[in-house]
Amino acid sequence: MIISGSFQMVMGFLGLWRNAARFLSPLCGVPCVTFTGLGLYHLGFPMLASAVEVGLPALISMVFISQIPRYLHRYISTKKPTFDRFAVLFFIAIAWLFAQLLTSGTAYNNKPEVTQNSCRTDRAGLISFVPW
Template identity: 45%
Template sequence: LQTMRATQGALIVSSSIQIILGYSQLWAICSRFFSPLGMVPVVSLVGLGLFERGFPVVASCVEIGLPMLIIFVVLSQYLKHVHVRHVPILERFSLLVCIALLWVYAHILTASGAYHHTALHTQISCRTDRSNLISSALWISIPYPLQWGAPTFNADHAFGMMAAVMVSLIESTGAFKAAARLASATPPPAYVLSRGIGWQGNRYPTGWAIWHCDWLYRFC
């Protein structure tokens, strides 16, 4: 619970950067100087930073992780021009299609008994009936203020989250332009991008306001 409370506090502080840059139109000025040559390395470095966390998980179940990577690359890069009723389904929803296909594939392996004589670690990583994700999930879960207690504010957590926010600003800007391209729409103007960044930062301060009003109600 302490980790969740610290994360909430860091998100509240770091999201203020998004609000200031977004609604003050400072990000609109900055985004005019962005180009694919500068944005792609930043986003790529973020992905490479997750390399040491992602690939060990893939290696824990190679028979599912490796086909997932191969199918995703094939669908998103080589079959992206395949259209269904003039809609580029594979280009827009390649990840969702891969997840659905691999879940069916993993369930077939589990039902066919492919993991009956494997190690326990392999069964936990590969079988679809060992994680209990579906059986343990709630049908309806409604978040509420102070679910994990009052958020805590620490400088080290806040600065770490602010660094991540700065990278996500560039990534979100590229995502907005990519979404417009995939939707065959005109690229969003700079002021629209800036407002979108501001709206992204609205989530956690709004949650903080709810938390603050709840405490005022309790003590007054």
């Protein structure tokens, strides 16, 4: 994955992808994106199912945020394609905020230990286990 990611970075930085993309039609691109997503299905959806309270709203918000420029361009007009480029970052921030609100609102206090470890923001250990 590191080698293929490095290859994609080199292609993008050097501008070579622009030359290759001229020969690809949407009929070629859609199956590639679909098969890539289906290949990651076995990793993503079990993690989503372990924290449905956070995962499902996060998935819905990601789809909504990524589709804002296509369907709401009459109401939300931007000069730069911010939502296209940073949809995943926006959705991560929204999902983390939602998980923090559920944790602060004591929604997980009476849930099983497995659910608390995967959904609560104070049990994830992201801040406390980092070697600052």
